[in-house]
Amino acid sequence: MSAASDSVAPRRLPGGRAVEWLRANLFYSVPSALATLVLLYLAWRLVPPFIEWAFVNAVWRTGGSAACRAAAGHGACWAYIVEKHRFILFGTYPYAQQWRPGLGILLFIALYVVSSRRACWRPWLAWVWLGGLALIFLLMWGGVLGLPYVEDERWGGLMLTLILATFGIAAAFPLSILLALGRRSSMPAVRTACVIYIELIRGVPLISLLFMASVMLPLFLPSGVSIDKLLRAQIAMVMFAMAYLAEVVRGGLQAIPGGQYEAAEALGLSYWRKMLLIVLPQALRISIPPLVNTFIAFFKDTSLVVIIGLFDLLSAVKVGLEEPAWSGYGIEAYLFAALIYFAFCFSMSRYSQRLERDLARGRRHILREE
Amino acid sequence: MILTSAAIIEMKGVDKWFGEFHVLRGIDFSVARGEKIVICGPSGSGKSTMVRLINRLESHQRGQILVDGIELADDVKAIEAIRREVGMVFQQFNLFPHLTVLQNLTLAPTWVRRMPKREAEELAMQLLKRVRIAEQADKYPAQLSGGQQQRVAIARALAMRPKVMLFDEPTSALDPEMIKEVLDVMIELAREGMTMLVVTHEMGFARTVADRVVFMDRGEIVETGKPQEFFSAPKTDRAKLFLSQILGH
Numbered sequence: 001m002s003a004a005s006d007s008v009a010p011r012r013l014p015g016g017r018a019v020e021w022l023r024a025n026l027f028y029s030v031p032s033a034l035a036t037l038v039l040l041y042l043a044w045r046l047v048p049p050f051i052e053w054a055f056v057n058a059v060w061r062t063g064g065s066a067a068c069r070a071a072a073g074h075g076a077c078w079a080y081i082v083e084k085h086r087f088i089l090f091g092t093y094p095y096a097q098q099w100r101p102g103l104g105i106l107l108f109i110a111l112y113v114v115s116s117r118r119a120c121w122r123p124w125l126a127w128v129w130l131g132g133l134a135l136i137f138l139l140m141w142g143g144v145l146g147l148p149y150v151e152d153e154r155w156g157g158l159m160l161t162l163i164l165a166t167f168g169i170a171a172a173f174p175l176s177i178l179l180a181l182g183r184r185s186s187m188p189a190v191r192t193a194c195v196i197y198i199e200l201i202r203g204v205p206l207i208s209l210l211f212m213a214s215v216m217l218p219l220f221l222p223s224g225v226s227i228d229k230l231l232r233a234q235i236a237m238v239m240f241a242m243a244y245l246a247e248v249v250r251g252g253l254q255a256i257p258g259g260q261y262e263a264a265e266a267l268g269l270s271y272w273r274k275m276l277l278i279v280l281p282q283a284l285r286i287s288i289p290p291l292v293n294t295f296i297a298f299f300k301d302t303s304l305v306v307i308i309g310l311f312d313l314l315s316a317v318k319v320g321l322e323e324p325a326w327s328g329y330g331i332e333a334y335l336f337a338a339l340i341y342f343a344f345c346f347s348m349s350r351y352s353q354r355l356e357r358d359l360a361r362g363r364r365h366i367l368r369e370e
Numbered sequence: 371m372i373l374t375s376a377a378i379i380e381m382k383g384v385d386k387w388f389g390e391f392h393v394l395r396g397i398d399f400s401v402a403r404g405e406k407i408v409i410c411g412p413s414g415s416g417k418s419t420m421v422r423l424i425n426r427l428e429s430h431q432r433g434q435i436l437v438d439g440i441e442l443a444d445d446v447k448a449i450e451a452i453r454r455e456v457g458m459v460f461q462q463f464n465l466f467p468h469l470t471v472l473q474n475l476t477l478a479p480t481w482v483r484r485m486p487k488r489e490a491e492e493l494a495m496q497l498l499k500r501v502r503i504a505e506q507a508d509k510y511p512a513q514l515s516g517g518q519q520q521r522v523a524i525a526r527a528l529a530m531r532p533k534v535m536l537f538d539e540p541t542s543a544l545d546p547e548m549i550k551e552v553l554d555v556m557i558e559l560a561r562e563g564m565t566m567l568v569v570t571h572e573m574g575f576a577r578t579v580a581d582r583v584v585f586m587d588r589g590e591i592v593e594t595g596k597p598q599e600f601f602s603a604p605k606t607d608r609a610k611l612f613l614s615q616i617l618g619h
Contacts, residue, residue, distance in 0.1 A: 259464035268450050268478060
């Protein structure tokens with residue numbers, strides 16, 4: 001008896017439900033069946049070799065690259081990651097002091113987790129952030145409480161990425177709201193200034209802004225005045241992210257019906273109250289998907305600071321590979337970096353989906369249930 | 371500016387253009403305290419625009435408008451002061467969808483009038499009882515029917531304890547079976563002595579509560595009169611034509 005004749009009457013088969021599921025989901029039409037077969041073939045060709053390379057034949061022991069040389073070609077050299085993980089996470093921060101950025105990373109993650117809970121969206125959260133960030137900088141710089149001073153030129157790795165991304169978004173987001181409101185202002189001077197800023201910044205690559213911040217800006221400053229390189233890079237990134245976020249926010253503002261503005265005005269609300277209490281809460285809610293999209297892009301764009309000599313996560317990986325003993329393990333190193341980026345970006349994405357759902361609850365959602 | 375009459379709203383020689391379109395032509399009009407006025411007229415006659423001038427949702431280009439003795443001009447503070455005293459109900463309700471019914475009512479009193487939260491909530495619950503919707507206080511606007519939303523909108527405007535209430539076609543967006551519940555609330559409000567300007571085609575409402583009916587056409591006030599006079603013996607041909615159109619079916 002052939003399988004084909006069975007599938008005509010799948011109910012009679014033992015395990016018929018599984019067959020039904022397969023038919024409904026994977027083989028419901030000729031193209032779907034073809035796609036399923038192609039994907040199965042690719043999985044069969046790619047997955048087992050990858051598992052063999054990444055796990056079975058992989059070298060985990062540290063103690064030099066000799067074992068990796070022996071496994072070259074058929075096994076991954078995770079020993080490189082084990083060996084270099086502290087450099088990748090903390091950059092050139094003094095080795096003995098690396099518990100400080102380590103603690104800093106944990107503090108950052110704790111701040112993200114606390115802020116993600118809506119029950120914590122209270123005024124005190126602002127103080128928690130201020131306190132948390134002050135503590136992180138205290139840890140990183142030191143110079144007090146017996147912690148040796150570490151200049152920010154030596155900060156690096158994942159910690160630097162988190163600093164650039166967190167400060168970048170925290171500063172750029174509120175400023176972008178002002179910029180978006182300015183672009184819709186009824187005052188021509190304000191509107192024109194905002195349009196020029198947005199179009200100018202969006203018209204140049206981030207790299208050129210970073211170059212300007214690191215190379216050109218010092219030329220224009222009076223002698224004796226110098227702005228820290230990290231700060232300059234941070235400002236350039238904020239300026240860049242602001243322009244993009246402003247356009248996202250403006251899209252949200254445009255989606256709010258005129259009646260909402262009129263109702264707020266008719267009640268005697270001033271411009272700022274109207275915006276803060278009525279318009280922005282609605283506009284930002286509908287802007288969550290594109291906002292998070294921009295946040296994610298920005299998080300990864302922080303890796304461009306490598307061109308002005310800052311060692312973020314990705315450049316730390318690259319620099320580690322320059323050591324002759326470990327050259328040639330780029331795949332492992334970049335996979336590791338990709339995994340870290342992915343963990344942060346995927347969390348942002350999942351969180352934004354949950355947030356959208358939560359904020360929609362009590363409105364359209366309940367209406368549909370009734 | 372010294373208040374010289376009992377009028378709470380005075381318009382003198384008001385003109386308004388939308389671009390090339392002359393929406394209001396030489397409007398002279400005043401409303402006494404406690405007066406209830408129904409404004410009617412064909413669509414595009416400028417009746418909504420006239421009401422929206424009173425709280426400066428639109429601005430006029432010529433003439434003078436005084437509300438409670440304050441002249442409406444570009445002074446933002448004066449405009450906000452007038453808006454605090456003038457409540458408005460819109461055709462499309464315009465409730466704030468991200469706030470509960472109760473929050474819709476307490477928002478302006480707490481932020482604009484600086485009323486303590488507790489007091490604002492008590493006032494809001496009183497008003498919701500008055501519009502017979504107190505049990506919906508914790509729902510969101512989208513969970514209410516059109517008639518319920520419009521009653522909430524009336525309560526929201528009343529929460530500012532306004533001296534004047536403007537209604538811009540308050541029942542036009544409602545299903546027929548919901549019109550009465552909104553009109554009943556408005557009739558009650560009128561009986562309590564509120565000064566009201568109502569743009570509507572509900573002639574039954576006009577007969578019941580209006581002190582004066584104002585008929586507008588092509589940006590002009592064509593005729594004003596007591597409701598019984600206006601409906602039974604309109605003086606102008608334009609008013610006759612309009613009445614025959616809306617009462618004819």
